[in-house]
Amino acid sequence: MRIVIIGAVAGGASAAARARRLSEEAEIILVERGEAPSFANCGLPYYIGGVIEQRDKLLVAPAQRLIERYRLDVRTRTEALAIDRANHTVRLRYLENCDEYDQPYDKLILSPGAAPIRPPVPGVDLPQVYTLRELRDADRLHAAAKHAQRAVVIGGGFIGLEMAENLVHRGIATTVVELANQILPPWDAEMVSPVADHLRERGVTLKLSNAAAAIEPAGDGVIVRLRSGESLDADMVVLSVGVRPDNKLAVEAGLAVGPRGGIRVNDQMQTADPDIYAVGDAIETHSSLDGSPTQIPLAGPANRQGRIAADNIFGRPTHYAGTQGTAIVGVFEMAAALTGFSEKALKAAGTPYEKVYVHPANHAGYYPGAKQMSMKLLFAPDGGRLLGAQAVGRSGVDKRIDVLAVAIKAGMSVFDLEELELAYAPQFGSAKDPVNMAGFVAAGVVRGDQPVAHWDDLPQLAAEDGQSEGLGRPEGLGPPELVLDVRMASEFAAGSIPGAVNIPVDELRSRLGELDPARPIIAYCQVGMRGYLATRILLQYGFNVRNLSGGYTTYKQTMAAKGA
Known part of the structure; x- marks a missing residue:
C-alpha cells in the first residue's frame, strides 16, 4: 500500500501518523509545500507578538522526528501540481530547483488547507501588506513588527483580533477594520459587544461597518483609504478577511466541490473517487446538528478527519459525525466562545428556537477574584433540546463552553443541564454552576414557570x-x-x-x-x-x-x- 498525502500540518500529519500506527508495511509519503510538515498554525500570531519567544516552539513535529519515529517519507518544499486519476499519479515539483516528477499512489489524501483571501482592493499586493498562513508569513510579520509604529488589521474575526492583540503587545498602535457591524461575525452581536469595549479600552481602534477601498504607498508605509472616506496611515497592513479552500488540485482533477469551494466528501472522508480522500480546511463537511453542508476551518475537526481517512483506508469503517463549530478566541484578558448554532444561523434557517441569558460569576462570589461572565443558551421551545451556546468573560469561559459542547453533542436538553453534577469548590465554581444556572432558567421557560x-x-x-x-x-x-x-x-x-x-x-x-x-x-x-x-x-x-x-x-x- 502506497499512500500519498498532500499537505501536512493538522489533517495530513494526523493521517500519516495514524496510517503508520495501523500498518508497518505501508509506504507513506507526506508532501508539504512549506518548510515544516507539522507546525502550530494557531500559535503564529503569538510568535509575532513575542508571547511565544522561540520560533522552534511552533514546530509540533519536526520533519526528522516524523522520519525517525514514524518512518515517513517526508518531502517538504514540494508542491503538488496535478492529479492523474486514471494512472494513479500525482505530479510533484521540488520548489528549491523546480524539478518535477510523477509520484504513483494507491490511495491519495488531500489536505491542502485553506488560503487567506486577498480582497480585490487596489494596492493589496504592496510589500507592506501581509497575510498569515505559514511560518514564512510569520517570519515576515515578525520582522516587520520590529520597526512598525502603526498597523491596520483588515478583518475582525479570529485571526484579526489575535493579530490586533499581539501587535498591541509589541507596542504598535492598531486599528481593526471590519465589514460587518460587529467583531467576531460568527457570534451574535450582543454577546461580543463587551469584547469590543475591552479592545477599545486596551487601545485598539475599531472601524465597524467599513472596509478598505484602496491601499496606497506613502513613503516607507501606506495609506489605507476606507469606504467611509477616512484614511489610515500605517507601516503595515494585515489581511484577515477570511480563508477559502485550496481546492485547485481537486477541481482540476474533476472532483466535486460545494458552492463555497469545499471538496465534497462522504462521512468516511472519501471523495467521489474511491481512492482519493480529503480532510481539513479544504473540505465541505456537514453540521452534526442538522446535517446541513458547512465549512468550518478548525484544527480539532481536521485532526479527527485525518484519523478517519487513515482508518477507512485500512479497512476500519469509521465515520465523521459532523462539525459542531465549537470555538474560542482570546482577546487580551477576555475570551469569547461558542458551540452549535448562533441565533442568526437559526433565524436564517427558519428553525424555531428560544433563548435565555445569564450573567453568573465564574466561581463562588464570596471567594476572592470572582469575575462575571455572560452566557447565552439557544434551545428548542418544544422540549428544550439544546441548539447552541455562547459565553464571554474574563475567566471560566472555556470550562463552561466545553461542558455545553458535550451536552449538545449528546443531544441533551435544558432539563439535563439542571441535573449535571459538576466539580465544585469555591475557587473553581459554584454549587449551582453557571451551566446549571443556564439550565434552570431555560427549563423554567420551557415549563412555563418563567415567560x-x-x-x-x-x-x-x-x-x-x-x-x-x-x-x-x-x-x-x-x-x-x-x-x-x-x-x-x-x-x-x-x-x-x-x-x-x-x-x-x-x-x-x-x-x-x-x-x-x-x-x-x-x-x-x-x-x-x-x-x-x-x-x-x-x-x-x-x-x-x-x-x-x-x-x-x-x-x-x-x-x-x-x-x-
Whole structure:
C-alpha cells in the first residue's frame, strides 16, 4: 500500500501518523509545500507578538522526528501540481530547483488547507501588506513588527483580533477594520459587544461597518483609504478577511466541490473517487446538528478527519459525525466562545428556537477574584433540546463552553443541564454552576414557570426597529407592556430602560395596587434573578408578566451592539 498525502500540518500529519500506527508495511509519503510538515498554525500570531519567544516552539513535529519515529517519507518544499486519476499519479515539483516528477499512489489524501483571501482592493499586493498562513508569513510579520509604529488589521474575526492583540503587545498602535457591524461575525452581536469595549479600552481602534477601498504607498508605509472616506496611515497592513479552500488540485482533477469551494466528501472522508480522500480546511463537511453542508476551518475537526481517512483506508469503517463549530478566541484578558448554532444561523434557517441569558460569576462570589461572565443558551421551545451556546468573560469561559459542547453533542436538553453534577469548590465554581444556572432558567421557560421577553419586545425599541411584533405580542392587542424595573432605587437612578417604572422586588407585594391588572408587564432587574422572582410573584397574583432575559446587563450589551 502506497499512500500519498498532500499537505501536512493538522489533517495530513494526523493521517500519516495514524496510517503508520495501523500498518508497518505501508509506504507513506507526506508532501508539504512549506518548510515544516507539522507546525502550530494557531500559535503564529503569538510568535509575532513575542508571547511565544522561540520560533522552534511552533514546530509540533519536526520533519526528522516524523522520519525517525514514524518512518515517513517526508518531502517538504514540494508542491503538488496535478492529479492523474486514471494512472494513479500525482505530479510533484521540488520548489528549491523546480524539478518535477510523477509520484504513483494507491490511495491519495488531500489536505491542502485553506488560503487567506486577498480582497480585490487596489494596492493589496504592496510589500507592506501581509497575510498569515505559514511560518514564512510569520517570519515576515515578525520582522516587520520590529520597526512598525502603526498597523491596520483588515478583518475582525479570529485571526484579526489575535493579530490586533499581539501587535498591541509589541507596542504598535492598531486599528481593526471590519465589514460587518460587529467583531467576531460568527457570534451574535450582543454577546461580543463587551469584547469590543475591552479592545477599545486596551487601545485598539475599531472601524465597524467599513472596509478598505484602496491601499496606497506613502513613503516607507501606506495609506489605507476606507469606504467611509477616512484614511489610515500605517507601516503595515494585515489581511484577515477570511480563508477559502485550496481546492485547485481537486477541481482540476474533476472532483466535486460545494458552492463555497469545499471538496465534497462522504462521512468516511472519501471523495467521489474511491481512492482519493480529503480532510481539513479544504473540505465541505456537514453540521452534526442538522446535517446541513458547512465549512468550518478548525484544527480539532481536521485532526479527527485525518484519523478517519487513515482508518477507512485500512479497512476500519469509521465515520465523521459532523462539525459542531465549537470555538474560542482570546482577546487580551477576555475570551469569547461558542458551540452549535448562533441565533442568526437559526433565524436564517427558519428553525424555531428560544433563548435565555445569564450573567453568573465564574466561581463562588464570596471567594476572592470572582469575575462575571455572560452566557447565552439557544434551545428548542418544544422540549428544550439544546441548539447552541455562547459565553464571554474574563475567566471560566472555556470550562463552561466545553461542558455545553458535550451536552449538545449528546443531544441533551435544558432539563439535563439542571441535573449535571459538576466539580465544585469555591475557587473553581459554584454549587449551582453557571451551566446549571443556564439550565434552570431555560427549563423554567420551557415549563412555563418563567415567560421571558427580549429587547425587541420592549415597546419603545420594537417601534424604533419598525417591528409590529416582538417575540410575544402582536400589534393592536391591548395597551403596550409596562416596563417594570424591580431593582433598588439607587440602581434605577444610576441607569434604566427608558420609560421604565421602578418598584423594588422587596416592595412589590405591598405595592401591587399601583399596577394595572389589565396591562401586560415586562419585569427586569440587573441580570435576571430578581426579575424572575418578580415574575413569579406577579403571575401568582394574576398579572400577565414576562421577565426580560438577562436583565439590564443584556439590554446594555444589546444597545452597545446596535450602536445606541
